[in-house]
Amino acid sequence: MPESVRRHYELYPYPSYPLFASVRRCDTYANNLSALWSFFNGELPPPGLSRILIAGCGSFAPYPFALANPGTQITALDLSRKSLQRARLHCLLHGVAGVDFVAGDLRDPGLAPGPYAMIDAYGVLHHLEEPLAGLRALEARLSEGGILRVMVYSRYTRREEDSIRRALRLLKVRDPEEVRRMVAKSARDSRLRAFFESSGEVASRSGLADALLHPQVMSYRIDEFLELVTASGLVPLRFAHPGALPEPEREIARVRGMEKEKRSPGNFVLYLGRGVKGPCRDEEAVFRLNPCLSQALAPWRPGALYVPGRLGQKNATLDGAERRFLRRFLNPVPADGLSSAELARAGRYADQLFLMRCRG
Structure with missing residues (x-):
């Protein structure tokens, strides 16, 4: 670098x-x-x-x-x-x-x-x-x-940041406080002010510097x-x-x-x-609970549990029934130990990384 x-x-x-x-x-x-x-x-x-x-x-x-x-x-x-x-x-x-x-x-x-x-x-x-x-x-x-x-x-996500960053470089602005002074003096309908009002990234000094003052x-x-x-x-x-x-x-x-x-x-x-080998088919799998979820699914923890999706899609909130289902996988469960409906359900949770799906 x-x-x-x-x-x-x-x-x-x-x-x-x-x-x-x-x-x-x-x-x-x-x-x-x-x-x-x-x-x-x-x-x-x-x-x-x-x-x-x-x-x-x-x-x-x-x-x-x-x-x-x-x-x-x-x-x-x-x-x-x-x-x-x-x-x-x-x-x-x-x-x-x-x-x-x-x-x-x-x-x-x-x-x-x-x-x-x-x-x-x-x-x-x-x-x-x-x-x-x-x-x-x-x-x-x-x-x-x-x-x-x-x-x-x-x-296209960075279009506004990139435009502002280029302008600040041309103006030789290099300090976050100087940028904030420019925003304070800018017109209410200016692009600079609009960006600051819509972006959470610039709330901190380092966030502002990373978004608008980065050299590369x-x-x-x-x-x-x-x-x-x-x-x-x-x-x-x-x-x-x-x-x-x-x-x-x-x-x-x-x-x-x-x-x-x-x-x-x-x-x-x-x-x-x-050189990855590719995923395992549900019918051939042994399912295990993702170890990061074990404590959150403990039976003594009341109420529903929401864990945000990390693979692009949203996860549903886990109610009591779903939490009980997932607790079954604290120990490995082979596909042939599940009904067809349970296997499909386990496959969906494996697609979310809540369960690990491994060849038996």
Whole structure:
């Protein structure tokens, strides 16, 4: 990454969540390595391969990943030592351990060498001078069957931010407080004021700096993003931005249609794979509960439970009957131990990552 990007995050560690901001473990279910591996490979991760890399981890992501994966070796890699210090402190304050914090550039093959079963690069590639070199550096660290999640900026989602950012660069505005003074002086119907009133991102100093003052930003149309993916040698497995359809081909067609109207589903979130085996059929499966949900489903916890969807679609609220059904899978349940209706029900929960579906 350019030195300017490192300096930016030393000044503005991102994101700026309060240190005492906590996350329910059940909300981290889509970060669980066993759940993701079984979703895309139809089996549990091989022994000795329980390793996760968070590339460009920022100041927060190590906490929910460690919460989701106790006992898993997690490496948190970032250019910014200040971001790593805050991430380490957040983990310490919330009593989570098992994270190795590493400062440096993800393109350096000597740092955080693989293989990793899971790599997360959320909001990273679009800040690289050479995104393909960065993506290939991550691909080289990925194990066979490994999964890489990326998020990149979408051109039409970022259109207003990009326009304002370019204007601020031309004006040589580099300080968040100076931007806020400009907003205060702007007309009530100005685009700048309208953006500030509609965006939660700019409420914090680091959020404003990340959105409007970042020195290196690229946004993508869907086909530009797919060219990058194809050149890396990785295979698209599943889009996970809001509203995403389960099949990559259908989602690509949907997004292309939106882009013809200069619209977007949001920034692109995509799971990529290297030599994955593919999911297991319901009829051949042994089902297990995602371990991140076990405590939230305890019988002594009253009331309904809502856990947001993480694969593009909304989840239904779990009432008492659904919670009781899911508790059956605290121990492995083979498909032949379920009725046809129960098997279909279990399959739907496996599609949401609430259950793990593995070959028997």
